[in-house]
Amino acid sequence: MKGKIIKLLGIFLLFNILMGSAAATLNVIVVTDPSGQDPNGFAGGSMSFAQNMFQSTFILSKEHHFTILSGGEGEAVPRLMAIVDAINILKNGGTAQEAASAASGYPGIRIMCGGPGRGAAVGGSFDAYVVIVEDDGTIKVTPYSGGLAVLPPGKKGAIIHLRNTHGNPMYGTASSVRKEVAIKIGKMIRDGYPATVIVSEVFKDVAKNAGEKYGGGAVNVASGVTTGDMFTPANLNETGYPMDQPYAKVCPHCGWSAGYPTAENYQVCPLDGTPLKTIYAYDALRDAITVSESAISVSVYGSDEAGVIQTTREIVKATVKEEGYSEEAIAKAINDAIDNGLIIGVNYVEPKDINVKPGSRAVGVYYTPLPDDRTAPPMDLPLGSGFFEILGDIQTALGCVLLILLLFRSTLISSFRR
Template sequence: MFMSTSAATMNCVIITDPTGKDPNGAAAGSMSFAPNMFSVTFLESKENHFAVLSGGEGNTTPRLKAIVETLRRLESGSSISEAANAANSFSGIRIMTGSPTGGAAVGGSFDVYVVEVSDDGVITVTPHSGGLAVLEPGTKGAIIHLRNTHGNPQYGTAESVRKETAVMIGKMIRDGYPATEIMSEVFGKVSNEAGEKYGGGAVNLVSSVSTGDMFTPQKVNETGFPMNEPYRKVCPEDGWGIGFPSAENYMTCPIDGTPLKTVYAYEALGDAITVTPESVVVSVYGTDESGVVQTTSEIVKASVKKDGYNVNEIANDINRGIDNGLLVGVNYVEPKDINVKQSSRAVGVYFDPLPGDRTSPPWNLPISSGIIDIVGNMQTAIGFVLVLLVLFRSTLITSFLK
């Protein structure tokens, strides 16, 4: 199968706390109008807390080589700027990288603004094109790259939106917003005003939380989720939620009847990478269906908010979701299938595959399957007799009249 290249046209690193102490103080993200925006376009190191974002006009092989070389340099202790400079060895490639305490840099082929915000609130926004641009360690600020993809109906907007977004970032940093929340607004503004709107995704560089495959394409040569479109509906009272398109069938919360709130994808991105005392990281195993993973995550988060980290209640809530048709293609879970690590606010859910080609578990009826088989056989026999009566009704009627 031929796979077209993946080229992020929007890369951004934001650092609001260069000390690395704020759990939401640094973030990085990528998106594009182009297809194949898989998570390779926003790689992260959970151990060393850096991200590597990629893009450019070059081919896939040089881009992968540039990514590998950047990672090698970072792993061997090179500075952020030295690592990003690896892109200049490959024609048409762009690499942006950053870490909470190491600053940010972009190398290769790019059109960026470097945003710097001083401690007294002075905002400096500086344009750079090609070569190497750096946000020095210890500085509050950001780097944002934005170009338009050929074929984008909003082609030609990148230059103005790039500058406006950089100014917006500077103002939000000055006003005390965390990097993760600013990143959400960047995705919203760029997707709406420049049309470079398909995920992609983002990472929290301090807390090592990523959107993962939330918005990336499901298949090669496809675009990811549009970041400016509705992504899910949530209950503002208990946290219950459901993703689109299933969300179209729900106006109120099935738990307490509260009207549901529509959450756009760029807002969901911010929720996913922002760490709060109530945050729950949900991992789902045994299925790769994005709708199941997303809905399971919402059910678990609502369950934890309601009943705490109780494996019995989490399992019951998931099973109710299966019974109600919210989850399709997975088997019922038991408490032993739920792995809870309350200290790290993490929940793992392990689904067993369904037997055969079933899309839902077998019904738990109060009668044995043997009785159902007998009833089925009786229905088959009765049906066969009825068919005979229809086929030979004329002969039977004639015989009866004689």
């Protein structure tokens, strides 16, 4: 853990040097099963209108089952120090309330954290609602501003913080949207929706109605699953993926899919002609963190393009469903997609580039980006280069003969006449 913290410190310091500080403006934690028995009962996430959401998404400990969401208007280094304090408290068995309290020692910083058996809490600089849903269905929604707000261990409920980023065209909407979404969360908890589904609904509503719409990402704390880099910016000084926009198109019949922007070129499935279903980013977030018996976790390395990542995920899922966890079958399906132009900018993969873990229903795909902005790898022709050299020599010789015939055309005709 100490090594990870030091590494994180280095990353944060680098970001602070290269760019202005960025902070999440939406932090949310939803608890539908405080015990952690439900694999989808404890989830959270962050997003913002701001750029550079690398440093303001989430930290997830799969070993200790807690998450830390950060934000605020303070600088990156103090925020990092508050995060380190919170990590140490939670790692050593502390409650969410104790960990979130660490933010009070750093001006302008916010820490929201929690985990099964720990409850949830937000501390420091924030404008939030705490939602508590009793076993009889009673919903209590309470506003808090700064200091410390707690969802006690053992309680179903949520904490949602929301502010608007300066420059957001929908600036001024955060106060009303924060309240509306908090009430909706309470109703969804009462009605039995899992935490992972509720978090995706929060992302949808906040993105559409408050404009704080760029990923960011989300975590399933109970099961140790995250959206990873699905929605975070690919480069410095960029915004993440807009969570209210289309993310992929999927064939509801065979499972074929393509991620945006590639998906813009397809209206029907190229395999069977079925009209394609549009998957929005908040839908993709929900599917990525919601665990089921048939769910497959697919991690993509070597490409930051949303279209490549989403298309690869869908191809892998469809292949595993048909062929099982076969490196050879997955590699073949991916290479077919590259040949058909569904995946661009990466080289062909081999079975050794596919890492499968059937026990945890996980697949890793390792791409090698193509050089010089090429979109497709070179053709794998069945004939060697020597054949084409010989063919070129023959063509050159024939060309010379034709040239000689052309130059001596009149002389040759005269000779034939005689």
